[in-house]
Amino acid sequence: MRPTPARLLNILVPVKRTIDYAVKIRVNPDQKGVDLNVKHSMNPFDEIAVEEAVRLREKLKDEIKSIKVVTIGPPKSIETLRTALAMGADSAIHVEIPDSAPAPEPLGVAKALRALIEKQKDGVDLVIMGKQAIDDDAGQTGQMLAGLMNWPQATFASKLVVDPATKEANVTQEIDGGLQEVKAKLPLIVTTDLRLNEPRYASLPNIMKAKKKPIEKVSPADLGIDLTPRLETIKVAEPPKRQGGGKVESVDELVAKLKEAGFLSKS
Amino acid sequence: MADKATRLRVLALYKELHRLGRDYPDPSYNFHGKLRGLFEKNRNLQHKEEIERAIKLGEYIRNETLALYSLRKYRHLKRMYPQDSFSDPFHDDTTNTHPKA
Numbered sequence: 001m002r003p004t005p006a007r008l009l010n011i012l013v014p015v016k017r018t019i020d021y022a023v024k025i026r027v028n029p030d031q032k033g034v035d036l037n038v039k040h041s042m043n044p045f046d047e048i049a050v051e052e053a054v055r056l057r058e059k060l061k062d063e064i065k066s067i068k069v070v071t072i073g074p075p076k077s078i079e080t081l082r083t084a085l086a087m088g089a090d091s092a093i094h095v096e097i098p099d100s101a102p103a104p105e106p107l108g109v110a111k112a113l114r115a116l117i118e119k120q121k122d123g124v125d126l127v128i129m130g131k132q133a134i135d136d137d138a139g140q141t142g143q144m145l146a147g148l149m150n151w152p153q154a155t156f157a158s159k160l161v162v163d164p165a166t167k168e169a170n171v172t173q174e175i176d177g178g179l180q181e182v183k184a185k186l187p188l189i190v191t192t193d194l195r196l197n198e199p200r201y202a203s204l205p206n207i208m209k210a211k212k213k214p215i216e217k218v219s220p221a222d223l224g225i226d227l228t229p230r231l232e233t234i235k236v237a238e239p240p241k242r243q244g245g246g247k248v249e250s251v252d253e254l255v256a257k258l259k260e261a262g263f264l265s266k267s
Numbered sequence: 268m269a270d271k272a273t274r275l276r277v278l279a280l281y282k283e284l285h286r287l288g289r290d291y292p293d294p295s296y297n298f299h300g301k302l303r304g305l306f307e308k309n310r311n312l313q314h315k316e317e318i319e320r321a322i323k324l325g326e327y328i329r330n331e332t333l334a335l336y337s338l339r340k341y342r343h344l345k346r347m348y349p350q351d352s353f354s355d356p357f358h359d360d361t362t363n364t365h366p367k368a
Contacts, residue, residue: 021344021347022339022340022343134344134347194341198337198341201287201333201337204279204286
């Protein structure tokens with residue numbers, strides 16, 4: 001008789017569709033936003049999260065029961081889900097909002113994720129998500145979700161080791177001045193840092209295979225949540241243009257200018 | 268032309284490289300033109316070893332291109348999100364002490 005594993009893990013990976021990292025951002029003339037008519041792709045930190053989930057399955061094999069990806073976004077966000085499915089996720093959930101709707105805020109996203117997790121029949125043991133999105137750089141969603149679920153959180157992870165038998169995880173976190181290792185019990189929220197892994201590029205055969213994987217559509221109303229923003233963007237502006245430096249002719253002149261600017265004491 | 272299996276391999280490689288070429292960072296580099304040209308130049312190869320060698324070169328170029336994309340993205344992110352950033356929440360601007368003091 002084959003021994004059955006102690007517990008099969010269900011992993012949830014929330015991903016976000018953001019403006020592609022290589023695009024030069026242009027502020028709109030009305031100074032309320034940026035030009036969104038540009039190339040979009042999956043948030044790079046979320047790619048790292050999907051990759052980590054897939055690597056966990058490669059390592060733990062049957063002990064990972066499912067890898068589900070979810071995104072909250074307009075219809076076009078389905079492309080992001082397909083990329084994740086092509087990287088190795090099993091199924092996807094699309095919380096669809098209209099094209100005209102404003103971008104959801106971290107608290108709204110966290111509440112939606114909580115509602116989704118509570119709806120999952122098999123439960124969720126591990127949530128792996130990017131530490132921040134490259135468009136708003138909020139870096140709040142993972143932490144807020146942990147607070148709402150009352151789950152432990154291991155943020156800025158640069159290494160993740162999971163033991164399904166004991167339902168524990170060892171996470172190495174990138175903190176100011178070095179690394180910190182923590183041990184946590186599942187269910188757990190992990191947010192990924194840049195050095196966690198190198199995401200794979202979805203190959204064409206995998207992209208084809210991914211077309212057959214299921215994508216479930218859900219609306220915010222189905223989850224009973226309101227994604228109305230609580231913050232109002234007053235103004236968006238480019239950083240000030242860099243002022244050219246001045247040239248000095250002698251050391252004395254340099255010292256005089258530094259004193260003038262207040263960098264040296266006037267003694 | 269070679270047998271059907273090899274033909275399928277070559278076509279799959281072409282499609283893969285073509286798809287990769289869409290994301291090439293330098294717009295002035297004629298990726299698709301070069302890709303087509305290189306494949307067409309070898310269309311009449313007969314010897315198995317020659318065909319294998321050409322396929323291996325194609326796969327090498329595919330791997331190199333993938334590495335280019337990965338490295339470019341990683342370096343960009345590393346620049347944008349440096350480790351000892353002044354925007355990190357633990358950086359205290361009010362004290363004058365140097366961290367190493």
